Amino acid sequence: MSSVRTxxxxxxxxxxFVRAYIGLGANLGDARRALLDAAAELDHLPDTEVVAVSSxxxxxxxxxxxxxxxxxxVAAVDTQLAPRALLDALLQLxxxxxxxxxxxxxxxxxxLDVLLYGDRVVNEHGLHVPHPRxxxxxxxxxxxxxIAPALVLPDGRAIADLLPGVADQDITRIEEE
Numbered sequence: 616m617s618s619v620r621t622x623x624x625x626x627x628x629x630x631x632f633v634r635a636y637i638g639l640g641a642n643l644g645d646a647r648r649a650l651l652d653a654a655a656e657l658d659h660l661p662d663t664e665v666v667a668v669s670s671x672x673x674x675x676x677x678x679x680x681x682x683x684x685x686x687x688x689v690a691a692v693d694t695q696l697a698p699r700a701l702l703d704a705l706l707q708l709x710x711x712x713x714x715x716x717x718x719x720x721x722x723x724x725x726x727l728d729v730l731l732y733g734d735r736v737v738n739e740h741g742l743h744v745p746h747p748r749x750x751x752x753x754x755x756x757x758x759x760x761x762i763a764p765a766l767v768l769p770d771g772r773a774i775a776d777l778l779p780g781v782a783d784q785d786i787t788r789i790e791e792e
Contacts, residue, residue, distance in 0.1 A: 625759065633735075634666070634691040635701060636763070637754055638728035638746065639688040646686040647671060647789065649725050653708060654690050660704045660746035669758030674786040677752070682722040689730065689758040698732045702742050705729065730755060734769045747768060747789035750777050 617693060637657060641649045658665040669689045677681050694701055705727035737744040745746045745768055749755050756777055759766065766774045 631695050631780065632662075633695070633733040635692050635694055635698075635732045636730040636759060636766075637690045637692060637705065638726070638730045638756070640685050640726035640728075641689060641724055642676065642683045642685040643722050643724045646683075650686055650688055653727065654688070656708055657690055657692055660692075660694070660696065660701075663704075664693050665690055666693055667691040667762040669761045670791075671761055671789040672754055672786050673789055674754040674756060674784065676722075685754065687754040687758065689755065689762060697730060698735065698737045698744055699742060700727050701732070724784055730759065731766075731768070736769050744753075751781065753781035753786045756781055757786060757788075 639650045639653055641653075654665060654668045657663060667690065671686050671688045674682050675684055696704065709723075709725050709727055715735055729742070729744050729748055730749055732744045735744060746755070749759075749768075750772070756774060760774045760778060764775060768774070
């Protein structure tokens with residue numbers, strides 16, 4: 616997938632755009648197609664532009680293990696949506712794709728997570744940014760490092776420095792078709 620685009624230079628009046636990173640995941644149906652289509656749909660959210668999309672990666676499920684492998688990726692967006700509004704838009708996309716939340720870590724047709732929202736830390740009911748388990752998951756860190764290799768988390772940790780901590784996780788980059 617790796618359709619990294621460069622972001623246009625924004626005029627000073629557009630200074631309220633924030634770079635956010637969205638985790639993409641699925642393991643039901645045509646998961647690869649779902650992620651490709653969902654990444655394209657992010658570009659249609661209000662006041663939001665996709666500026667980069669990582670390659671896709673296959674990984675074993677976390678938590679509930681009796682389900683198909685996941686396909687994951689990360690998209691970078693520039694958005695004027697507030698963190699809660701962005702999450703609400705992502706949850707609506709999940710619902711449009713038939714996501715059912717039958718139990719924690721259940722199989723899913725589409726999973727979209729706000730991983731990072733600029734350098735903001737958000738702790739609200741149902742919304743925690745940076746994503747609380749971002750640093751533990753190769754299926755987040757590898758695609759994130761691919762599109763933003765110099766990224767530093769709000770707590771000062773560099774993405775590149777977190778990669779050795781997930782090196783033992785089984786993850787495979789999917790070649791483009």
